[in-house]
Amino acid sequence: MSTRLTSKATVWPAGAAGVGSRQQTEFARLLRRIWYYRYIYLLMLPGLLYFLLFRYVPMWGVIVAFQDFRLWQGVFDSPWVGFKHFQFFFEGPYFWRLFRNTLVISGLNLLIVFPAPILLALLLNEVRHTVYKRTIQTISYLPHFISWVVVGGMLIYVFSVNVGFVARLMASWGMEPIPVLGNAKSFLPLVVGSAMWKGIGWGAIIYLAAIAGVNPELYEAAIMDGANRLQRVLYVTLPSIAPVIVIMLILQIGQLLDVNFFQLLILMGSDASLYEVGDVFDTWVYRMAFFQGQMSLATAVGLFKGVVGLILIWGANRLANRISDSGLW
Numbered sequence: 575m576s577t578r579l580t581s582k583a584t585v586w587p588a589g590a591a592g593v594g595s596r597q598q599t600e601f602a603r604l605l606r607r608i609w610y611y612r613y614i615y616l617l618m619l620p621g622l623l624y625f626l627l628f629r630y631v632p633m634w635g636v637i638v639a640f641q642d643f644r645l646w647q648g649v650f651d652s653p654w655v656g657f658k659h660f661q662f663f664f665e666g667p668y669f670w671r672l673f674r675n676t677l678v679i680s681g682l683n684l685l686i687v688f689p690a691p692i693l694l695a696l697l698l699n700e701v702r703h704t705v706y707k708r709t710i711q712t713i714s715y716l717p718h719f720i721s722w723v724v725v726g727g728m729l730i731y732v733f734s735v736n737v738g739f740v741a742r743l744m745a746s747w748g749m750e751p752i753p754v755l756g757n758a759k760s761f762l763p764l765v766v767g768s769a770m771w772k773g774i775g776w777g778a779i780i781y782l783a784a785i786a787g788v789n790p791e792l793y794e795a796a797i798m799d800g801a802n803r804l805q806r807v808l809y810v811t812l813p814s815i816a817p818v819i820v821i822m823l824i825l826q827i828g829q830l831l832d833v834n835f836f837q838l839l840i841l842m843g844s845d846a847s848l849y850e851v852g853d854v855f856d857t858w859v860y861r862m863a864f865f866q867g868q869m870s871l872a873t874a875v876g877l878f879k880g881v882v883g884l885i886l887i888w889g890a891n892r893l894a895n896r897i898s899d900s901g902l903w
Contacts, residue, residue: 639874659874668858676854679765679838680830687770688826691777692819696807698778699785714775725768726840730755733764758851765841765852769834780822784815817900824894824902828887831855831879855879 608615634649639659641652663669694714701707717725732739733754741751754760788811796806835856842848842857855875863872887902895901 635873636877638870639877641870643870643873645869655870659871660878663871663875663878668853671850672853672855672858675852676831676833679762679833679852679854682762682766683769683833684826684830686766687773688823690770690774692781694774695778695781695785696811698782699811700803700807711775711778714778716775717772718776720772722772722834722836722840725772725837729764729768729841756845756848758848761841761848761851765837768841769837780818781815784818785811788814816898820894820898820900821902824887824890827890828883830886831882835860 638649638652640654640656641649642655642658643649643652698707698710701710731737733741735741735751735753735755738751738754740754744751752760754764792810792814793806796810801809833854833856838852838854838857839860842852859872859875862868862875891901891903
């Protein structure tokens with residue numbers, strides 16, 4: 575009896591081989607594109623590493639907000655306390671004062687400081703004298719590179735009752751010096767004014783770049799229609815840079831609970847009389863973390879700020895998409 579050996583060929587699903595080869599082709603194409611733009615990726619690498627190391631890696635420390643963190647026990651061995659620190663923060667006597675001061679200072683920055691670079695960029699765009707324009711730009715940029723410590727010293731030199739320039743000038747005129755520093759009534763104008771002085775020139779750069787990208791034919795058409803300079807600004811320049819303004823506004827709204835910590839720390843110093851108008855989340859967290867060692871409480875407040883900021887930026891982006899279709903995503 576003869577035995578016939580038969581072999582059965584493996585039957586693959588229809589199209590499986592095509593899918594595999596297609597994936598290999600796409601992967602090879604991706605590698606070729608990465609190699610072609612390798613120098614651009616190298617330029618991006620420092621920024622990516624910065625965000626990876628200093629923004630994303632520290633996120634694992636968020637668990638400290640739900641622990642009674644003790645330095646000698648570390649993150650993984652510290653006891654869990656749930657929402658204890660959040661409850662203490664929200665029910666504490668300082669929450670509403672901190673919340674109010676943060677919103678007031680951020681609101682003033684949003685209403686006064688935010689439009690200032692836009693106005694400066696519009697004014698500089700109308701200047702035709704090149705040397706004068708560059709001089710104004712340089713003068714307005716320079717304060718950005720001065721640290722808040724130096725700015726605080728300058729404010730003391732100008733407004734101090736004892737050694738300030740303004741006090742001496744008023745005394746020479748036979749007038750009583752006005753206490754600006756350490757005065758709760760003048761603290762907010764000082765915060766807003768110094769923030770505007772320091773950031774107006776630097777903030778105008780992005781708007782000047784946006785204005786430079788406006789199609790010149792739009793201005794020519796407006797001139798032919800008889801539009802004056804103000805009308806060209808209102809009906810050509812502003813609508814053309816509106817998407818940039820909207821994006822910057824969304825980012826500013828997302829930082830509503832983040833005021834300039836170093837500015838307030840320098841201007842307030844250790845003067846507890848200014849806490850009623852100048853103490854915000856960041857300065858309070860600084861005292862809790864580094865003077866009282868409550869790292870878990872500080873982390874809980876930081877997590878609260880991050881969640882609120884995420885909600886604000888998401889809501890502002892949705893509103894911008896509905897109104898002007900100029901959102902971040």
